[in-house]
Amino acid sequence: MTGSDAAEGGAAGDRCDRALSAVVGKTLEAGIVVLYISMLIGVLYGGVVPEYQATTGAELGERVLAESALEVQSAVPADPDATATVHHDLPRSIDNEPYRVVARNDSLAMIHEDRAVGGEVPLALPPDVVRIEGEWESTAPAVVRVETTPAGRVVRLEAGSR
Amino acid sequence: MRRSCHTTTSGTHRVDRGMSTLIALVAAITVVTITLGGTMVIVEDAFRETRRGDAERAVAIQASDRLVAAGGPIAVAPNVVNGSELSNLTAGDLRRAGATDRFAMAVSVDGERVQAVGDPDGGHVVRRIVLVQSSERAVRTPTIVGGEDPELTVPVRTDAVALTITPPPNTTVTEVRSGGRVVLADPGGLDGVYDVETSPYRTLAFAFETTGPLATGDVELAYEATDRDRAILAVTVDDQGSVGGGGEAV
Numbered sequence: 139m140t141g142s143d144a145a146e147g148g149a150a151g152d153r154c155d156r157a158l159s160a161v162v163g164k165t166l167e168a169g170i171v172v173l174y175i176s177m178l179i180g181v182l183y184g185g186v187v188p189e190y191q192a193t194t195g196a197e198l199g200e201r202v203l204a205e206s207a208l209e210v211q212s213a214v215p216a217d218p219d220a221t222a223t224v225h226h227d228l229p230r231s232i233d234n235e236p237y238r239v240v241a242r243n244d245s246l247a248m249i250h251e252d253r254a255v256g257g258e259v260p261l262a263l264p265p266d267v268v269r270i271e272g273e274w275e276s277t278a279p280a281v282v283r284v285e286t287t288p289a290g291r292v293v294r295l296e297a298g299s300r
Numbered sequence: 301m302r303r304s305c306h307t308t309t310s311g312t313h314r315v316d317r318g319m320s321t322l323i324a325l326v327a328a329i330t331v332v333t334i335t336l337g338g339t340m341v342i343v344e345d346a347f348r349e350t351r352r353g354d355a356e357r358a359v360a361i362q363a364s365d366r367l368v369a370a371g372g373p374i375a376v377a378p379n380v381v382n383g384s385e386l387s388n389l390t391a392g393d394l395r396r397a398g399a400t401d402r403f404a405m406a407v408s409v410d411g412e413r414v415q416a417v418g419d420p421d422g423g424h425v426v427r428r429i430v431l432v433q434s435s436e437r438a439v440r441t442p443t444i445v446g447g448e449d450p451e452l453t454v455p456v457r458t459d460a461v462a463l464t465i466t467p468p469p470n471t472t473v474t475e476v477r478s479g480g481r482v483v484l485a486d487p488g489g490l491d492g493v494y495d496v497e498t499s500p501y502r503t504l505a506f507a508f509e510t511t512g513p514l515a516t517g518d519v520e521l522a523y524e525a526t527d528r529d530r531a532i533l534a535v536t537v538d539d540q541g542s543v544g545g546g547g548e549a550v
Contacts, residue, residue, distance in 0.1 A: 163321065163322065166322070167321060167322060167325050170325060170326075170329070171329075174329050178336070186340065190343065190347070194347075197347075197350050200353075200354050200355055201354045203354075203355065203358075204354035204355050204357060204358035205354070207358045207359075208358050208361060208362065211362050211365065216369060216370065216371070216378075218371075257355060257541075259355050259358055259359060260362075260398045260399075260400050260403065261362065261398070262359075262362040262363055262365070262366040262396070262397045264366075264369065264371055265371060265396075
């Protein structure tokens with residue numbers, strides 16, 4: 139009887155922990171979930187998402203620069219006496235930062251706060267174009283203006299009006 | 301207290317239920333993790349696909365435009381390039397068309413590389429249909445039948461002909477007409493090489509006013525024979541400043 143009582147007592151002890159074990163179990167479960175979610179947030183926002191944003195920004199930057207170069211090139215008419223004014227659309231920001239497109243040394247360069255975004259694309263313009271100058275701000279409308287001067291034609295990147 | 305403990309019967313079953321929630325949780329977390337991992341792999345793949353080299357594409361389009369433009373280094377008219385200038389295309393011409401140390405460029409005609417700056421390996425290819433104009437000096441000795449006052453027709457259209465007249469000793473050529481128009485005349489006799497302007501819109505024909513017979517070989521024609529062949533001009537640009545951007549090469 140005593141043996142069975144002791145055994146019963148042991149079992150009863152286990153059973154009495156049941157209430158406690160439920161609390162511990164639930165706390166453990168909640169802890170695991172909280173830990174898991176915080177780890178997930180840490181991994182995603184600490185490394186993966188910024189990396190994706192940077193990659194997207196760099197790709198978009200290259201694409202915008204390439205499109206701009208083609209736009210500038212096609213804005214110059216074949217006739218050496220012809221002038222032109224062409225409007226160009228630029229995204230207002232890349233990777234949540236404004237940027238500039240600058241003409242220098244017969245090429246277009248993109249200036250962005252993030253050094254991974256940007257680059258330089260050479261421009262091939264007709265031989266009578268003497269120089270290309272000016273710059274575009276992403277926040278202002280972009281205009282290419284081709285003007286004739288006695289020395290030859292000049293291509294200007296300017297801010298236009300909306 | 302102890303009694304209340306006793307009132308519950310299926311204790312072990314309860315513990316199992318607690319365990320089963322934990323197992324379910326672990327399973328759920330595992331599923332979410334695997335799904336997330338798979339998503340990230342797909343996203344990485346998608347990003348790899350987007351690296352298509354827009355800069356090299358822009359440079360290739362510009363260069364091909366510049367090469368076939370009327371004021372370009374090798375073109376005689378829009379989309380018509382001079383065959384000999386095309387084969388003498390220099391690296392400097394390519395640099396003026398947009399090639400740099402970063403953007404390697406190669407120009408090929410019908411798959412044969414003509415000139416290159418750097419060594420483009422892959423990259424973006426722009427192909428254009430162009431006419432390659434080749435001109436060479438053609439010399440013909442037309443057959444003359446009829447003896448005195450012969451007429452000859454050559455199935456050629458050109459705007460300038462060098463006419464070589466070497467009459468036999470007892471013959472004098474006094475006049476040459478082309479299309480009813482007198483182009484050469486000398487009562488004392490024509491002998492030697494004469495440049496004659498002709499109409500490029502009609503077949504070459506000459507009529508000779510002679511005293512005495514003229515035979516085959518006494519008149520020779522030399523002219524610029526221009527020929528225009530269709531060809532595919534391919535401009536390959538490889539951005540060697542960036543990784544990736546595969547594709548095909550020519």
